Amino acid sequence: MSLAWSFYISTVLVYLGVDVMACWGLNLQYGYTGILNFSFIIYQSAGAYTAAVLTLGPNTAGSFQQYIGGANLPFPLPVIAGGIAGGLLSAVAGVITLRRLRSDYQAMVFLVISLIATAVVTSDVGLFNGPAGLSLIPQPMSTALNFSLVGYRWFYVGLTAVICLIVYAFLQRITSAPLGRSFRAVRDHEQGAAALGKNVTGLRMTSFVIGGVIAGISGAVLVEFISAWSPGGWLYQETFVLFTALIVGGTANNAGAALGALLVPVAFLEGSRFLPQFGPPGLIDALQWVAVGLMALIFVWFWPRGVLPERRRIIKLPGLPQAGTGRPRPVDYEKTAEIR
């Protein structure tokens, strides 16, 4: 493998890991709990900015970039702090949005929060260096480990994979536990869940904040690798890419979410890089967005459950005959509780 390919493939793999994590976070919120979080990308961004300023070191006067709260923490503290920042911002947004609003207004408010965040970070240069963004963020352990340039990149691919596995194990644990069942109950039948004594708002907040932490971690992992972060990279449209990935891959199914991340943000958007360039600058970008929109519409139309649909969960109540005993009899749907 030539050096250039090695560079490129390692970069794509880190992006894949980050997108998979982001899709899992969004999947917990949207797929499992039914929160239409159109501001997902800002929690990723909060994690990225936090990790960046905690790695860059104190801001010196006269530096080419300005930011708040600089520090020089060792890895993995900036990534953990990024997760905390994503979770805290989610908690604030969740308290505003999830308590009283009807669900279509929630979607609208999340969209608005995303726009506000972009406007504020872009115009308030003292916060995170405004539209130019932060750059030259040191990569974790790059000096201590003494790898070659390419070797370090493959080391980072491994690091991302490890973090992905931790997040995956955690999410599988949650979603197969009673907590995950409560999330799905809130999604499928809010009043029903409330009638059974579930704290609907509390459950939504829990899911939302956990998703925000994962978003923050994904942003932190990405920014430590690419060394730069600016508002142009986290416009509200980016959240839509993740939603499209979920719809394509399959909601409420962590394998489906990972597949969606592989298909949409990585295979599709990276793959079109290799098409011959044509037309004026900006044309291909525009056509890419058109294609992402069309992809979302086509999947909602033909395969609304995605490539890997959610597992149907059927729970037999006690007192019903077990499968395989006696002759088959018609299913008594009155006594079969189906929980999706």
Next chain:
Amino acid sequence: MFVHAIGFGIITAAVMALAAVGFTVQFGVTNILNLAYGDVMTASAFVAYVSHSAGLNPWWGLVLGGLFGAVFSVLLNRFLYTPFIRRGARLFTMIIVTIAVSLILQNSLQAIWGPDFVSANIAAGASVHVLGMIFTGSQLILIAIAAVALAALHGLLRYTRLGKAMRATASDPELARNCGVPTRRVIDAAWLLSGLLCGLAGVALVTELGSFDFTTGSAFLIPVIAAAVLGGVGQPYGAMLGALVIGIATELAGTYFNPVYKDVVAFGVLIVVLLLRPQGIFAEVASQKEVAA
């Protein structure tokens, strides 16, 4: 400076009222949160731009833009939104569908006209002073057009059978259908009216701004939604009042703080209203309804 800001606010409010009333009429009747609305505004503005480049009088651009918005919105509903709802798409899915349409429309416009701003200059006319506020001739015409369009809509909703049927469909589509109201045609009429106002607002907006690009309409959508929600969804008069409040508030914020915070003020008002009074200023109740087609 304060009076000048109020003057700007009134112009912004006139354009915003056109857009917000159109948005609220459609949202009230069908309950589809159409996030592609802003991009239809931009598309209408491009229609006006093309007609102007072809040598037509700019006011023809307003007519053509309005017609385009009306026809496009009806087609969008007939051939995209309604089939999706028939196929079982519900509230959440429809929001994703409208965002997808918004992205497709916005980036198609970019693919056709490129990423640069185009000029929408028309003769501004002599300036007129009213109570210390300065308006140009074309701005006064825009305000007049907004007033006439909204008065006509008021007449339509208040005094015609169609208006009554529309209000009935908005409050309960099932009941209206059972009472013999042809709800499908009423919904078409709502999209037509909404699209007409959307197209007019799009052309008015770029006439007012002087130049525009493919994101102009979608950037304007959030203050428009803020105005509609402030007035109570489905309440045209509320939307007018909401537009006046948001229009003046954003211009004041733009004058006294950073102009970038114009939008932040609109967003802030939207969020505060949603938290304190989600049913808006006028509406009695705002229970959640399913989408109607």
